[in-house]
Amino acid sequence: MKTKTKRTKMKTKWPDKMFVVCNTIFMILFVVITLYPVLNTVAISFNDGVDAVRGGIHLWPRKFVLKNYDTVLHQQNMITGAVVTVARTVIGTVLALVTNALLAYIVSRKRFLFRSQLAFFWVLTMYVNGGLIPVLLVYRSLGLTNSFWVYVIPGMISAFNMLVMRTYMEGLPDSLEESAQIDGAGDFTIFTRIISPLCKPVYATVALFVAVGQWNSWFDAMIYNRMKPEYTTLQYELMKLLSSVMQQSGSATNMASAGQAATVTPVSVRAAATVVTMLPIICLYPFLQRYFVTGLTIGGVKE
Numbered sequence: 001m002k003t004k005t006k007r008t009k010m011k012t013k014w015p016d017k018m019f020v021v022c023n024t025i026f027m028i029l030f031v032v033i034t035l036y037p038v039l040n041t042v043a044i045s046f047n048d049g050v051d052a053v054r055g056g057i058h059l060w061p062r063k064f065v066l067k068n069y070d071t072v073l074h075q076q077n078m079i080t081g082a083v084v085t086v087a088r089t090v091i092g093t094v095l096a097l098v099t100n101a102l103l104a105y106i107v108s109r110k111r112f113l114f115r116s117q118l119a120f121f122w123v124l125t126m127y128v129n130g131g132l133i134p135v136l137l138v139y140r141s142l143g144l145t146n147s148f149w150v151y152v153i154p155g156m157i158s159a160f161n162m163l164v165m166r167t168y169m170e171g172l173p174d175s176l177e178e179s180a181q182i183d184g185a186g187d188f189t190i191f192t193r194i195i196s197p198l199c200k201p202v203y204a205t206v207a208l209f210v211a212v213g214q215w216n217s218w219f220d221a222m223i224y225n226r227m228k229p230e231y232t233t234l235q236y237e238l239m240k241l242l243s244s245v246m247q248q249s250g251s252a253t254n255m256a257s258a259g260q261a262a263t264v265t266p267v268s269v270r271a272a273a274t275v276v277t278m279l280p281i282i283c284l285y286p287f288l289q290r291y292f293v294t295g296l297t298i299g300g301v302k303e
Contacts, residue, residue, distance in 0.1 A: 038278075045069065045272040049265030068272035071264050075241045077232050085234040088151040089214040096210045097203055099156045104165035105191050110174075119166075122159040132223070139224060148231055150224045151214070161206045168202040169195060212281055238273040245269050 039059050044052050045068050047061035056062070072078070107115050129135075136145070144150040172195065180190045196203075218235035225231040246266045 041271045041274050044268060045275045047268060049268035052268045052271075053265055067264055068268045069276075071245075071269060072238065072241065072272045072276055075237055077229050078234070078237050080230060081232045081234040081237040084148070084151075084231060085215060088148070088217075088233070089211050092152045092155055092214045093207050093210045095152060095156050096158065096161065097207055100158060100162045100165055100206065101196065101199070101203065102191070103157065104162050104169055105187075105195060107162070108166045108169040119163070122162065126159045136223065145224045146228050146231070147225075151217070151220060151233075155210070155214070158210075161209060164206060165199065165202055168199060172198055208285070211284065215281060216277065235277065238277065242266065242270055242273055 036059075040057070043057050043059055043061045046064055046066070047057055047068075048063035048065050049068065051057075051063045106112060107118060109115075139145050139150060139154070144153060176194055176198075177190055180194055185193075216235055218233055218239050221231065221233040221236040222239075245264065
């Protein structure tokens, strides 16, 4: 009997051990595949530009230099662009959260009339666009062009973000709102003291979406504030730097003849600009990660 029990234990433990081993190997390979492009970009950004053109750089720079970051950080209007980008990211994210949360709360209430018709209308706006020229004319007529608020006001309401919040709020138990109404609480009190504390995961998810979009945006600066250098953005300045480097030369020899240091090439400058761009988001993401997965699992709370 003892031998049989030992054999059954061995049979039950062996598949579990194999699963753990295979799962560990798979996760290690997944982490390596995910991190390698990032580490390779960082290595190229710290490598000499002429040497980087040769290729063969993997996880460590072959010729360590700081010229690439010096070129990126000393670009004209870079400090102004960084300040404007930080300001538009913070202000735009806060205003987008407030407006979308208020609208989502109103639409998520079952007593609200035409909620399904309005939801269909907002979904339709996600697929139909008036085009760049009509949008430019509307912004110009509203006085948004050549101003900072063109970065913030048009993005305050997003159909996608509002629908994500609405779906999450619809998954909350109705008994919470009913009990608050019995105690005499109004809609504003219910929203601020009951609904919003429970919506922290979806708020963090939407905040990450909006912040990444605001941080990486450069096209609106080129279209609406091209003649206003005081409203330039970091991404727009990096794009201009990369374009100027690529136009001046396609190789290190031509750049050297143009009077620039031969240690700077489009490959190395692009890598340094990529690192400067993604560093703040990488630093921000770990603080929102625990809310991010929960926020995407919308509608999971049911009565």
